[in-house]
Amino acid sequence: GIQVEQSPPDLILQExxxxxxxCNFSDSVNNLQWFHQNPWGQLINLFxxxxxxxxxxxxxATTVATERYSLLYxxxxxxxxxxxxxxxxxxxxxxxLTFGKxxxxxxxx
Amino acid sequence: xxxxxQTPKFQVLKTGQSMTLQCAQDMNHNSMYWxxxxxxxGLRLIYYSASEGTTDKGEVPNGYNVSRLxxxxxxxxxxxxxxxxxxxxxxxxxxxxxxxxxxxGQGTRLTVV
Numbered sequence: 105g106i107q108v109e110q111s112p113p114d115l116i117l118q119e120x121x122x123x124x125x126x127c128n129f130s131d132s133v134n135n136l137q138w139f140h141q142n143p144w145g146q147l148i149n150l151f152x153x154x155x156x157x158x159x160x161x162x163x164x165a166t167t168v169a170t171e172r173y174s175l176l177y178x179x180x181x182x183x184x185x186x187x188x189x190x191x192x193x194x195x196x197x198x199x200x201l202t203f204g205k206x207x208x209x210x211x212x213x
Numbered sequence: 214x215x216x217x218x219q220t221p222k223f224q225v226l227k228t229g230q231s232m233t234l235q236c237a238q239d240m241n242h243n244s245m246y247w248x249x250x251x252x253x254x255g256l257r258l259i260y261y262s263a264s265e266g267t268t269d270k271g272e273v274p275n276g277y278n279v280s281r282l283x284x285x286x287x288x289x290x291x292x293x294x295x296x297x298x299x300x301x302x303x304x305x306x307x308x309x310x311x312x313x314x315x316x317x318g319q320g321t322r323l324t325v326v
Contacts, residue, residue: 108255134312145301145320152314190255192315199263199310200246200271203255 106131106195110204117181118212125176125207127191135194136167137201138176142187150176150189181211215239219304219318226294226325234289234321236304244307245287246271246315247279249300256303262287263310294325 107130117123127136138150151158151165153174158165162182167174178185188208192201217238226232238245243264248256248271258271262281276298278290287306291298301322307315 135314137314139317145322147303147317147320149314149316154312192255194312198258198271199244199261199269200248200258201256201305201315203257205253205255 105197106133106193106202108191108193108202108204110189110191110207112207113205114208114210116210116212119181119183121181121211122177122179123181123209125178125189125191125209127174127176127204129172129174129191129193129195131172131195131197133169133172133193133195135201136174137192138165138174139190139192140185140187141190141206147190178209183211183213185209186211217304217306217316217318219302219321221321222319224321224323226291226323228295228325230294231290231292232294233291234302234304234323235286236288236318237286238304238306238316239285240306240308240316241284242306242308242316243284244310245281246305246307247277247287247289248303248305249273250303250320251300259289259302294323296325299323299325 155169188206246261247259260279304318
């Protein structure tokens with residue numbers, strides 16, 4: 105099956121800092137999503153981005169499908185950005201999404 | 214809109230007991246999914262229903278059964294719970310298979326003792 109690798113696994117930053125999270129995948133994908141799992145366990149949709157670039161406030165994402173990676177940018181971090189960020193892909197060999205193991209982000213005040 | 218609603222939010226079972234997790238979506242989506250999340254890991258697919266009337270196994274189906282009751286509802290049943298099924302369970306839906314955005318419920322935290 106497809107492999108989805110996220111880096112870094114853990115990241116600790118001060119409030120106001122910027123960060124870049126990376127997602128590499130081993131095969132062509134039909135769909136790529138970024139999620140934020142908050143400290144209460146909810147999965148929040150951030151981006152549906154099989155290719156190209158999207159922005160939503162302080163967050164933006166870029167997927168380069170031909171090179172099999174996606175990046176999530178967080179600018180001017182706030183403590184509410186803390187949590188786990190997951191990349192998940194849908195590919196031709198399976199239904200549903202295949203998730204990476206996530207990046208655990210801690211924003212300190 | 215409620216989106217995807219799961220019940221219950223928390224459950225404790227004894228080994229060997231059975232229970233059904235309920236999921237309903239109000240987005241008129243065709244496809245629905247059940248995932249489990251274990252500590253330090255991403256979600257893994259248990260079962261899915263590509264459309265009303267169909268169900269198929271995902272990556273980790275052993276010990277579970279599902280029912281697509283109608284277009285809105287997709288339930289997950291544990292017939293004889295085991296400690297290895299202690300996990301957080303998420304239901305999701307999408308407009309169609311694979312190529313459309315998936316939306317998740319708030320999760321059910323299940324402990325089997």
